[in-house]
Amino acid sequence: MSGAGAISVEALHMTMRFGDFTALDDVSIDIPAGSFHALLGENGAGKSTLVKCIMGFYRATSGELMVNSSQVKMTDPRVAQQLGLGMVYQHFTLVPSLTAAENLVISRADAPAVINWRAEHRRLTEFMAQMPFKVPLDQPVSRLAAGEKQKLEILKQLYLGNRFLILDEPTSVLTPAEADEVLGHVRGLTEAGQITVLMISHKFREVTAFADAVTILRRGRRVGGGKVGEISVEEMSETMMGKAPETSERRRAATRQHPVLALKALRAKDRSGLKSIEIENITLKSGEILGVAGISGNGQMELMEILTGQRHVSAGEITVKGDAFRATRAEARRHKIRYLPEEPLHNACAPRMSVAENLAFRIFDADKGGRPSFWQDRRAMAKNASDLIETFKVKTSSPAARIASLSGGNVQRAVLGRELTGDVDVLIVSNPCFGLDFAAVNSVRDRIMAARNKGTAVLLISEDLDEIMELADRIIVMSEGRVSFETPIAAANIVEIGQHMAGHG
Amino acid sequence: METVDIGLWGVPLAILGGAIRVSTPFIFVSLGECLTERSGRINLGLEGTLVFGAMSGYAVAYETNSAFFGVLAAAFAGLLFGLVHGWICKFKGVNDIAIGIAMMLLGMGLAFFFGKPYVQPVAPDLPAISFGWWSSIPQVQAALQVNVLFLLGGLLAVFMTWMFRATRVGLIVRVVGDSTDAARAMGLDPDLVRLLATGVGGALAGIGGAYLSLYYPGSWNEGISSGQGLMAIALVIFARWSPANCFWAALLFGGAGALGPALQSVGVTQGYYLFFAAPYVLTLALLILTSSTERSMQGAPLELSLTK
Ligand SMILES: Nc1ncnc2c1ncn2[C@@H]1O[C@H](COP(=O)(O)OP(=O)(O)OP(=O)(O)O)[C@@H](O)[C@H]1O
Ligand SMILES: [Mg+2]
Numbered sequence: 001m002s003g004a005g006a007i008s009v010e011a012l013h014m015t016m017r018f019g020d021f022t023a024l025d026d027v028s029i030d031i032p033a034g035s036f037h038a039l040l041g042e043n044g045a046g047k048s049t050l051v052k053c054i055m056g057f058y059r060a061t062s063g064e065l066m067v068n069s070s071q072v073k074m075t076d077p078r079v080a081q082q083l084g085l086g087m088v089y090q091h092f093t094l095v096p097s098l099t100a101a102e103n104l105v106i107s108r109a110d111a112p113a114v115i116n117w118r119a120e121h122r123r124l125t126e127f128m129a130q131m132p133f134k135v136p137l138d139q140p141v142s143r144l145a146a147g148e149k150q151k152l153e154i155l156k157q158l159y160l161g162n163r164f165l166i167l168d169e170p171t172s173v174l175t176p177a178e179a180d181e182v183l184g185h186v187r188g189l190t191e192a193g194q195i196t197v198l199m200i201s202h203k204f205r206e207v208t209a210f211a212d213a214v215t216i217l218r219r220g221r222r223v224g225g226g227k228v229g230e231i232s233v234e235e236m237s238e239t240m241m242g243k244a245p246e247t248s249e250r251r252r253a254a255t256r257q258h259p260v261l262a263l264k265a266l267r268a269k270d271r272s273g274l275k276s277i278e279i280e281n282i283t284l285k286s287g288e289i290l291g292v293a294g295i296s297g298n299g300q301m302e303l304m305e306i307l308t309g310q311r312h313v314s315a316g317e318i319t320v321k322g323d324a325f326r327a328t329r330a331e332a333r334r335h336k337i338r339y340l341p342e343e344p345l346h347n348a349c350a351p352r353m354s355v356a357e358n359l360a361f362r363i364f365d366a367d368k369g370g371r372p373s374f375w376q377d378r379r380a381m382a383k384n385a386s387d388l389i390e391t392f393k394v395k396t397s398s399p400a401a402r403i404a405s406l407s408g409g410n411v412q413r414a415v416l417g418r419e420l421t422g423d424v425d426v427l428i429v430s431n432p433c434f435g436l437d438f439a440a441v442n443s444v445r446d447r448i449m450a451a452r453n454k455g456t457a458v459l460l461i462s463e464d465l466d467e468i469m470e471l472a473d474r475i476i477v478m479s480e481g482r483v484s485f486e487t488p489i490a491a492a493n494i495v496e497i498g499q500h501m502a503g504h505g
Numbered sequence: 506m507e508t509v510d511i512g513l514w515g516v517p518l519a520i521l522g523g524a525i526r527v528s529t530p531f532i533f534v535s536l537g538e539c540l541t542e543r544s545g546r547i548n549l550g551l552e553g554t555l556v557f558g559a560m561s562g563y564a565v566a567y568e569t570n571s572a573f574f575g576v577l578a579a580a581f582a583g584l585l586f587g588l589v590h591g592w593i594c595k596f597k598g599v600n601d602i603a604i605g606i607a608m609m610l611l612g613m614g615l616a617f618f619f620g621k622p623y624v625q626p627v628a629p630d631l632p633a634i635s636f637g638w639w640s641s642i643p644q645v646q647a648a649l650q651v652n653v654l655f656l657l658g659g660l661l662a663v664f665m666t667w668m669f670r671a672t673r674v675g676l677i678v679r680v681v682g683d684s685t686d687a688a689r690a691m692g693l694d695p696d697l698v699r700l701l702a703t704g705v706g707g708a709l710a711g712i713g714g715a716y717l718s719l720y721y722p723g724s725w726n727e728g729i730s731s732g733q734g735l736m737a738i739a740l741v742i743f744a745r746w747s748p749a750n751c752f753w754a755a756l757l758f759g760g761a762g763a764l765g766p767a768l769q770s771v772g773v774t775q776g777y778y779l780f781f782a783a784p785y786v787l788t789l790a791l792l793i794l795t796s797s798t799e800r801s802m803q804g805a806p807l808e809l810s811l812t813k
Pocket of ligand 2: 047048049168
């Protein structure tokens with residue numbers, strides 16, 4: 001562990017190549033001690049790559065790194081840790097089956113060979129008492145909610161005594177209130193001179209509220225930056241996208257609405273297996289967007305899993321246009337039901353297969369007339385891939401690249417592209433804009449609205465209330481596994497919805 | 506010693522004795538595999554390691570006239586097999602299950618090749634401790650003849666439980682087994698951890714083999730193992746990757762295996778061969794009863810290619 005006090009970091013002329021592809025091109029960034037620095041850029045701009053090079057997780061092709069004004073060789077993450085640099089990755093790096101306490105203790109470089117749990121617990125409790133937020137120590141991490149995991153990740157860095165924290169999209173899985181709480185505390189620590197922070201974010205609101213300075217990347221190059229306050233949000237977004245942002249006017253067209261999907265008296269177990277999901281009645285109509293609001297962990301994920309056939313239903317029925325629906329591939333195809341689940345890389349992709357193959361999941365086993373086909377039509381698959389990559393602006397080094405090598409936002413676009421091609425009668429989406437830059441957010445929302453206007457029935461499960469207010473025709477709130485409230489958009493009131501989300505309506 | 510007629514009491518007694526006698530190789534192989542799998546890798550080669558351990562243990566015990574050196578040699582041979590498996594698996598695109606099957610056949614082949622000259626000679630036995638001195642009934646005395654390796658196996662299960670909970674090494678193995686990414690982010694070398702875990706797991710399987718040839722059945726021949734190594738690997742899944750459960754599962758399996766002979770000893774001869782299948786049927790039934798279509802497998806290391 002390093003001595004007390006924040007430390008400064010400066011990266012000079014960083015370049016990183018993956019094969020022929022240059023993800024980072026001569027980028028320099030200077031972060032003085034005790035400052036809160038934001039790193040902006042669209043999906044695939046190279047933000048994660050830059051910070052991984054700083055941390056020694058990738059070996060930069062060329063470039064230099066200065067920590068507290070002296071040059072260092074960052075050869076592996078251990079070196080970074082010895083210098084007091086710590087990172088919270090975009091994907092959680094906690095070990096799921098270990099408890100929070102075990103995760104903290106084992107991450108320490110000087111973890112004792114034999115761990116005296118009683119003494120460690122006492123010390124951890126003392127440490128927690130000084131921290132601005134708390135996390136239960138004895139639960140396996142897999143049982144923690146996303147917000148708790150994120151807090152634990154940050155706590156872990158502070159516990160390790162790190163004085164320079166890199167946060168890669170720390171708030172993408174948090175509700176706005178949770179995000180403000182966490183970032184407020186982090187900001188407090190920088191102001192006290194205890195830590196320096198480099199945060200990657202897509203949310204201008206957070207950047208302007210908490211950061212001192214920004215650096216903007218575009219296609220692997222540094223294209224701008226400066227002090228927050230001297231550079232306006234419009235300038236930032238323009239620099240990021242390379243053009244003025246288009247403000248899209250989404251129009252809600254009049255549609256013919258008739259019931260398509262109905263859930264009746266559904267019963268299922270929740271993820272922990274301890275509580276139950278009880279949905280009495282949800283009816284989704286064509287040409288409408290039904291927003292499902294709720295704080296994460298109140299049964300929305302289970303609802304999605306029930307609809308995709310990933311979760312066993314113990315009672316009740318789902319009908320689509322009057323037919324019983326068991327979420328088989330054949331039924332989904334017949335009724336033209338499409339899905340965009342949360343974490344699409346894990347729930348809707350084969351991570352090790354290529355982008356082109358993943359994009360062909362809806363078509364590879366049918367010929368042009370929609371009949372089952374035995375041979376794969378490689379040419380059709382390649383054309384499908386290049387069309388979708390083009391229209392949905394998926395950034396990939398090639399259609400043959402593994403989909404897991406795409407940046408988070410680009411996986412999202414690829415899957416949405418796949419699910420929205422052809423005729424779609426029902427579209428079920430869950431948090432479609434997690435981790436997307438604002439241009440992508442706009443285009444995703446445009447497409448959802450366009451689908452609605454064409455008569456698709458859309459079930460939009462989202463933890464982002466603003467998103468629901470913006471898109472939905474009708475809103476239901478889930479709380480404790482039940483639908484606790486329903487309102488048409490015209491009568492919707494944020495305060496009232498918020499109360500129902502919090503469970504006291 | 507004269508047999509005393511103890512009636513139906515003979516059945517549970519024979520099962521207990523059988524469980525203790527038969528279970529030892531299962532205990533060692535499954536604890537070894539438990540360690541390897543907890544680090545996120547599967548070593549199916551342990552059947553071959555077991556057979557090679559039986560051969561090398563027997564051969565060295567015969568040459569040095571010491572059962573103790575035999576066990577050491579078997580452990581060392583097992584270590585080598587484990588390290589080779591672990592070393593090959595670190596290469597990209599290599600599948601641990603395929604390598605395991607190859608290593609299994611290699612181990613058996615090598616054991617038969619080098620073991621030919623040792624089928625005839627008689628090597629010294631491993632010592633056993635009599636816990637039945639208090640009784641005058643010979644069946645009780647026979648059932649409570651407990652081999653030192655069985656006791657060691659029990660202690661090892663306790664030790665491993667403690668190790669996974671309260672030592673750095675144990676936690677590191679669990680971290681690597683659960684998330685390669687998290688391990689890398691921590692600056693650990695997952696390949697190295699897995700290499701060592703596979704090596705030690707192999708050594709334990711080797712010891713299990715030495716028990717076969719040096720105690721029960723107590724001689725070296727090519728039919729010495731009837732798939733104990735493979736079954737022990739299945740027991741690890743059944744035991745949900747817990748060392749203590751591995752011990753109990755091995756004991757249960759051994760006891761079920763003794764059911765047939767025990768019933769025969771009291772005169773039940775019908776369906777004798779069916780009772781041979783008892784352990785397997787029992788394992789299958791328990792596996793089905795304790796699993797669920799709702800939850801994912803509890804306790805499974807997430808990096809295991811079986812559960813991925
Ligand atoms: N290991 C890798 N191999 C090949 N290409 C990679 C690898 N990692 C990243 N890339 C490519 O480098 C580019 C930059 O990726 P990076 O993850 O840094 O983007 P990002 O700015 O963090 O985007 P997001 O906001 O979506 O997280 C992407 O086009 C990605 O496909
Ligand atoms: Mg990123």
